[in-house]
Amino acid sequence: MSQATVTDVHLHTFNTTFVGPGAADGMALYLQTSPEFHMKRLLCAGSGAIYQMCKSFRNEESGRYHNPEFTMLEWYRPGFDHFDLMAEMDLLLQSVLKTQPSDTMSYQQVFLQHLKIDPLTADIELLRQSAMSYDLGDFVAHEQNKDTLLQLLFCFKIEPKIGQERPMMIYDFPASQAALAQISPQDSRVAERFEVYYRGIELANGFHELADGSEQLARFEQDNQQRIAEGLAAQPIDHNLIDALGAGLPDCAGVALGIDRLIMLALNKKRIDQVIAFDVQRC
């Protein structure tokens, strides 16, 4: 649990109220959507390389590949950038899933190859036209958010085609989808973030971590502004994390891997509820 939570517009947290010594009137607490903020505070405190396998909780997520309570393996490597960590992730997958070495491709390359669109230069009208040509929903015609359109095209027109034979790691996402990753020093249009896809499943998300506390704070505040614009409640910003980053996060890369999905792939199961004893329907 945490006294603050993520601001990500697309993550919905479970919150509860602690009542007890020192909190007679109740204290808001949030279940973690991932252990990232706590682990980064440990890194700032000098932990060195760390890993954790734990439960994480996301509200409003339930389906073939989603359960609101799930198991995540997260680890951090000081001195690594996202490419180093992709290489380490590849070794893990080869070892656990007996996969062939992974393919890698940048977000820009994979869009160009499958949709003939450059996601870094395309304007919103071009993305709308493309999404409409594939009949990807009536909302597309007046969608104002470029990232929503990119994610739509990626989910339905790219993801089903990649990583079928061997895992595919996509790296250098648009800076507007940086989340907690550094912006690339070579190309400010992209963030040093990667995702792993295998047999139709999004398996892991990693960052060359953003270490700049003030930039992180600015991103959280921007998230909250977007939340308010979309009619969502602003979330309490985790100032413990911001303060820790201010004290200094070692240059590092970190990644979170969905363990339930890894087990699905290892056991060749079609639905996440086949690998969770007490999923949301049975818990």
Place this chain on the structure above:
Amino acid sequence: MATVSTNEFKNGLKFMMDGEPCNILDNETVKPGKGQAFNRVKIRKLISGKVLEKTFKSGETVELADVMECNLDYLYSDGEFWHFMNAETFEQLAADAKAIGDNEKWLVEQDSCIITLWNNSPIIVSPPNFVEIEVTETDPGLKGDTAGTGGKPATLSTGAVVRVPLFIQIGEIIRVDTRTGDYVSRVSK
């Protein structure tokens, strides 16, 4: 009319799309770890019968369709309308040819049918899964033939044409599966 968000999507939910009530056949959430969630929905348009896939941005709202189903007994046809009655309240309802569709040939008087109403007007008439109808026309069969052979066509009193075993005679009543149009058995009188 009430609206619902994509979070309330489930199989069987009826909503309006392109001015036509639709029924959700399958709903899948597609959510990247970082980013917008979508709902991929397979729907059947209830009037045209067309099945198609649609994508929604999670959180979008749709207008609910005022669609309900009721069990009514088939009474008779006057050539233009097909008349049904609620066996409890004796209220009557008339369905037009569009609602009947291809199902006229399975309508047997007194049989209970499922009528789908949209804004209180019938849009679909579903006959029972099994109906019993008299054979009015078929070639004479040979005694000793069994159901294993190819069979022969038989015309039923409702106009339906069904493949039946050779031993079936004019005047006999047979049981038919309306979903497939297949002969099931002979009904002893």
